[in-house]
Amino acid sequence: MLFKAKYDTFAYHAIFFNSVSVSLEDYMEQKFYSLRTFRKILGVSAQTLRNWDVSGKLKPHHTDPNGNRYYSEQQLQKITNNTEKDNRISVGYCRVATESQKTDLAQQVEVVKEYLQKEAREFKIIEDVGSGIDYNKEGLKELFALIDSEKIAKIVLLHQDRLVRLGFDLIKNFADLHNVKIEIIKSEEKTDEQEVFEDMLQTLTIVSQQLDRQRANKLRAVLEELKGEISL
Numbered sequence: 001m002l003f004k005a006k007y008d009t010f011a012y013h014a015i016f017f018n019s020v021s022v023s024l025e026d027y028m029e030q031k032f033y034s035l036r037t038f039r040k041i042l043g044v045s046a047q048t049l050r051n052w053d054v055s056g057k058l059k060p061h062h063t064d065p066n067g068n069r070y071y072s073e074q075q076l077q078k079i080t081n082n083t084e085k086d087n088r089i090s091v092g093y094c095r096v097a098t099e100s101q102k103t104d105l106a107q108q109v110e111v112v113k114e115y116l117q118k119e120a121r122e123f124k125i126i127e128d129v130g131s132g133i134d135y136n137k138e139g140l141k142e143l144f145a146l147i148d149s150e151k152i153a154k155i156v157l158l159h160q161d162r163l164v165r166l167g168f169d170l171i172k173n174f175a176d177l178h179n180v181k182i183e184i185i186k187s188e189e190k191t192d193e194q195e196v197f198e199d200m201l202q203t204l205t206i207v208s209q210q211l212d213r214q215r216a217n218k219l220r221a222v223l224e225e226l227k228g229e230i231s232l
Contacts, residue, residue, distance in 0.1 A: 031073040032061065038071040042079065048179045088153040090123040092116055093143055095162045097131055105129070108158050115185055116156055123156075132165030140164075147178050154181045 039046050049069075052058040058079060060069035092112035096105045109125055116123040128139030140163075146152045155175065157163055163171060163182075172182055 032070040033072075033076065035060070035069045035071070038076065041076065044179050045176055047177055051177060088121075088151055090116055090119065090121050090154040090156060091143065091146060091152050092123060092125045092156045093128070093139065093163060094125060094158065095128040095130070095132070095137075095139065097129070099129060101129075108162065111158055111185065112156055121153065132161055135164070135167075144174075147175055147180050150178050150180075152180055154183060156183050156185065158185050160184050160187075 033041065035046060035049055039049055049058070053060065053069075058071075058075065061072040061075060063069050092109070092115070094105055094108040094112055096102070096108070105127060109127060113123075113125060126139045126143055128137050130137040130140075134140075143155070147155075155163075160168055175182055
C-alpha cells in the first residue's frame with residue numbers, strides 16, 4: 001500500500017508538471033499557497049483573487065490538473081509590499097432625508113471626520129440629501145463610481161441606514177467584490193421617525209404605480225390621508 005501511494009503521488013506530479021508551466025526545480029525551491037490560504041493571509045475574499053486574475057492584477061502561479069489555484073511565496077511578498085504602499089483613500093458617507101436636516105448632517109460629518117482622522121489614510125467626505133430608498137442621489141452615485149474604480153479602501157458610516165434603507169447587503173456585496181470594507185461607527189440605529197415614515201410613504205407610492213387602477217386609487221387615498229397626518 002505504501003509503494004502504491006508513492007507511485008500514485010509520482011504519477012500525479014508527472015501529470016502535473018506536464019500540464020503547467022512550472023519546473024520541478026522551481027516547485028521544489030518555492031513555497032506555494034492554496035487560494036484559500038492565500039486569501040486568508042491577505043485578508044481578501046476568494047472572489048477578489050478571481051477578479052485580480054481576470055483583470056491581470058494577480059494571476060495564480062500555477063493551476064493543478066484539478067483546477068486548484070496556487071500562489072507562490074514571491075507573489076505573496078510582492079502583493080504584501082504593494083499593500084503596504086496602498087494609496088487608496090477612505091470615504092465617509094453622510095446622509096439626511098431633507099434639506100431641513102442640514103444641522104443633523106453637519107453633526108454626522110463631524111463624527112465621521114473625527115473617526116477617520118485617527119487613521120493615517122487620506123479620506124474624503126460625501127454629503128448626501130435624499131430618501132434612504134432613493135438610489136439616484138448624486139452622493140450615492142459618486143460613491144458607487146469610487147467603489148468601481150477601486151480608488152477607495154473603506155467606507156465609513158455613522159449608522160447603517162445612512163447608506164440606504166433597503167438593499168444594504170447588495171451594496172456590501174458589491175463593495176466586497178472590489179475589496180472595499182464598510183465600517184459602521186454606531187451599530188444601533190437611531191433614525192428620526194418622520195424620516196422612516198416618509199420612506200415608507202415613498203415605497204407605497206412606488207407600489208401603487210404597479211397596481212390596477214381601482215386598487216391604486218384606494219392606496220393613493222390612504223397615502224393622502226397619511227400625508228395629512230405628517231403635516232399636522
